[in-house]
Amino acid sequence: MELNYGASRQQPRQDAAMQRFREHRFGQFVHWGLYAMPAGYWQGTEYRFAAEFLQKTANIPEPEWAELAQQFSAEAFDADAWAALAARSGVKYATFTTKHHDGFCLWPSQYTDFHSGNTPAARDFIGELVAAYQRHGIDVYLYYSVLDWHHPDWRYRLESAEDQQAFKRYLDFAMNQLVELAQRYPSVKGFWFDGTWDESVKANGRWTWEVEQRLKELIPGLIVSSRLRADDLGARHRDSNGSLMGDYESGYERRLPDPWDRSVCEQDWEACMTIPQASWGYHAGPWAKRTRKSAAELIDMIAHCTSLSGNFLLNFGPRGDGSIDPEDAALAEQIGNWLAQNGAAIYGKGVATNWSYPGWGYYTQEADSETVYAVVTKWPTARRLRLQLPAGERLLAATLLREPALQLNPQELETSLFELELGNSSEETLVFELTTAAAEEQSWTEP
Ligand SMILES: C[C@@H]1N[C@@H](c2cn(-c3ccccc3)nn2)[C@H](O)[C@@H]1O
Numbered sequence: 493m494e495l496n497y498g499a500s501r502q503q504p505r506q507d508a509a510m511q512r513f514r515e516h517r518f519g520q521f522v523h524w525g526l527y528a529m530p531a532g533y534w535q536g537t538e539y540r541f542a543a544e545f546l547q548k549t550a551n552i553p554e555p556e557w558a559e560l561a562q563q564f565s566a567e568a569f570d571a572d573a574w575a576a577l578a579a580r581s582g583v584k585y586a587t588f589t590t591k592h593h594d595g596f597c598l599w600p601s602q603y604t605d606f607h608s609g610n611t612p613a614a615r616d617f618i619g620e621l622v623a624a625y626q627r628h629g630i631d632v633y634l635y636y637s638v639l640d641w642h643h644p645d646w647r648y649r650l651e652s653a654e655d656q657q658a659f660k661r662y663l664d665f666a667m668n669q670l671v672e673l674a675q676r677y678p679s680v681k682g683f684w685f686d687g688t689w690d691e692s693v694k695a696n697g698r699w700t701w702e703v704e705q706r707l708k709e710l711i712p713g714l715i716v717s718s719r720l721r722a723d724d725l726g727a728r729h730r731d732s733n734g735s736l737m738g739d740y741e742s743g744y745e746r747r748l749p750d751p752w753d754r755s756v757c758e759q760d761w762e763a764c765m766t767i768p769q770a771s772w773g774y775h776a777g778p779w780a781k782r783t784r785k786s787a788a789e790l791i792d793m794i795a796h797c798t799s800l801s802g803n804f805l806l807n808f809g810p811r812g813d814g815s816i817d818p819e820d821a822a823l824a825e826q827i828g829n830w831l832a833q834n835g836a837a838i839y840g841k842g843v844a845t846n847w848s849y850p851g852w853g854y855y856t857q858e859a860d861s862e863t864v865y866a867v868v869t870k871w872p873t874a875r876r877l878r879l880q881l882p883a884g885e886r887l888l889a890a891t892l893l894r895e896p897a898l899q900l901n902p903q904e905l906e907t908s909l910f911e912l913e914l915g916n917s918s919e920e921t922l923v924f925e926l927t928t929a930a931a932e933e934q935s936w937t938e939p
Pocket residue numbers: 523542544686687745764772
């Protein structure tokens with residue numbers, strides 16, 4: 493059907509900016525704001541829900557929540573320390589919350605008083621982070637929540653002329669803030685939109701389309717995900733014709749596509765993930781701490797996304813004083829150490845088209861390359877790894893990526909079935925670089 497505000501393209505972007513994003517594969521998400529101070533607790537009670545939702549889960553009156561800004565001194569905030577840890581973790585890009593659902597802005601916006609300039613900290617945190625991360629060679633993306641619990645003109649649905657007028661004022665406010673962010677921080681590579689699921693926003697597909705157009709005029713090459721977009725009829729992510737809007741699919745939040753689902757490879761996509769089960773902001777309670785993911789689980793997820801040509805955006809929730817939780821820092825270092833040894837299987841890689849999902853881990857490959865990587869994340873109890881090669885290929889060599897590099901002698905079982913003896917048990921996530929060649933002609937008929 494004819495749409496004015498539907499998808500602007502059918503095929504993935506092939507420009508250099510998008511190719512760079514695609515090759516990054518691993519990024520850091522950062523959720524930080526007023527919610528990091530109460531950290532899931534209110535008046536002595538632990539609320540077992542996402543810490544950035546505390547204002548709602550604890551039914552805190554908006555003015556009382558806004559008072560938190562007067563305690564926001566962030567005395568331990570150190571943008572360079574955050575950026576240095578991010579670099580050690582192996583991320584190639586970072587996405588920072590500029591304004592989450594509570595409406596508090598981490599930059600001195602001229603369109604509201606509810607911002608970090610009007611706090612004891614009196615700092616432009618976004619400006620400091622953009623500069624520090626770029627000094628460390630990490631591309632920066634800005635998260636912006638359209639949903640806003642603070643702004644008097646925000647509406648969940650539009651049920652009256654007054655609602656329409658108020659929400660028009662709100663959308664003008666949000667557009668002004670987004671233009672302000674693009675003009676203050678023109679070196680950012682993209683915007684990550686959230687809070688776009690309510691009826692009020694879905695009824696304003698044209699505004700979402702105008703935001704994408706306006707920001708891309710201000711920053712050529714800018715990347716905007718499908719999560720911003722609604723079409724003429726309120727369809728989100730994919731328009732009413734089923735075509736992806738925005739530059740990549742960003743519906744995977746705290747979940748990944750099935751590892752055998754090769755349909756996701758047709759478009760660029762990114763999954764975002766929390767370290768604890770379900771809190772993006774820092775949560776100080778045992779509820780969050782006992783559900784933390786291990787480095788091995790997160791490395792598995794990085795390889796999982798890479799094997800389907802997607803990016804993995806791992807979230808960190810710094811503490812209310814601006815320091816990084818030591819457990820998060822240790823996890824970041826563990827992941828970074830693994831990537832330092834095995835990053836060749838991740839950065840710039842994608843789906844190994846001719847290799848089917850093996851079950852014990854993931855195959856990755858650089859487009860048009862002969863080299864395939866096998867990332868082993870689920871050790872076979874038999875301690876032997878079975879490799880089912882694509883028809884017509886045979887395995888010449890398998891080299892362990894990490895130092896000391898170890899040449900393995902693949903044992904041929906059938907022309908296209910090999911086994912690798914894995915020797916002594918290893919709890920780490922190993923990566924083998926596989927070299928294959930066309931198998932000699934072999935004629936046999938299926939039984
Ligand atoms: C990226 C993540 N998206 C925000 C979010 C998630 N949700 C939500 C709302 C209803 C059901 C499931 C998820 N609402 N806001 C989270 O707060 C975080 O910012």
